[in-house]
Amino acid sequence: MRFALNHMVQGFAGIRESMNIRKPFASLKNLVFRFAQNQAMSADQNADSGIQKMIVETKSAKETIRLGKKIGKLLRPGNVVALIGKLGSGKTTLTQGLAKGLGVKNKNYVTSPSFTLIKEHKGRLPVYHIDLYRIDNLKEVYDLGYEEYLYGEGVTIVEWAEKVRRLLPEEVLIINLEIIDEHRRRIEFIPKGKHYQNIVDKLIS
Numbered sequence: 001m002r003f004a005l006n007h008m009v010q011g012f013a014g015i016r017e018s019m020n021i022r023k024p025f026a027s028l029k030n031l032v033f034r035f036a037q038n039q040a041m042s043a044d045q046n047a048d049s050g051i052q053k054m055i056v057e058t059k060s061a062k063e064t065i066r067l068g069k070k071i072g073k074l075l076r077p078g079n080v081v082a083l084i085g086k087l088g089s090g091k092t093t094l095t096q097g098l099a100k101g102l103g104v105k106n107k108n109y110v111t112s113p114s115f116t117l118i119k120e121h122k123g124r125l126p127v128y129h130i131d132l133y134r135i136d137n138l139k140e141v142y143d144l145g146y147e148e149y150l151y152g153e154g155v156t157i158v159e160w161a162e163k164v165r166r167l168l169p170e171e172v173l174i175i176n177l178e179i180i181d182e183h184r185r186r187i188e189f190i191p192k193g194k195h196y197q198n199i200v201d202k203l204i205s
Helices: 012-017 043-047 061-072 091-101 138-143 146-150 161-167 194-203
Strands: 032-037 052-058 080-085 118-122 126-131 155-159 172-179 185-192
Touching (some): 052 194, 061 091, 091 155, 172 194
Parallel strands (some): 126 155
Antiparallel strands (some): 052 185
16 A cells, blocks of 8 residues: 555666657756657557657656646646546646645645545635546546536546546646656656647746
C-alpha cells in the first residue's frame, strides 16, 4: 500500500537514449525529458496527428504537486483536465497541485472523493473534482449529471477518465500518468484544442 501511495521509476536511462532531450521549462528544471511532434502510429493516434505531446518525469510527490500548480494557474472557466493512470500513479497528487494553482486553500485540500464521487472546492474558480474509480458503467455517470460539470463555468478534473472517454469534450487536456518506481512518475500531456496546446507550450517556454 505504501508502495502504491508514494511517488514511484523503472529504467529511465534506456528511455532517455531514444528520445530528443529539450531544454527544461523554467521553474520545473530537469522535469521535461521529451517534447516532440508525435505523428500517427496507430488508428487512435491518427485522430491526434499534429498534436504536440509533452512527457515529463517527476521524481517525488512534491514535484508532481509543483507541476500541477503551474498548470492550474493557466486554467480558465470551462476547462476540463482528464487524468488517466493506474491506482497509485499520482492522479490525486497531481490534482492537489492543480487545485493549488486554482487558488484552493489548504484547509479545503483535495483528497480522493471516495464514496462521494464528486467534490467541489472553492478557489479563484469553482473546482470540480470527479473520481470515477467506483463507477462501473456510463449510466452511473449520466446519473451524476456530468454535463453540468464538464460544460460549466468552473474547472473540472476527472480521475479515471478512461472510463468516460466518449463523454469528454472535444477540447480537453488529457494527462496520462505511469508509475516508474516508488517515487518517480512519467506524465504525458495530450492537449486537444488550441488553448490546451498553449498551456503545454507555456510549460516549456
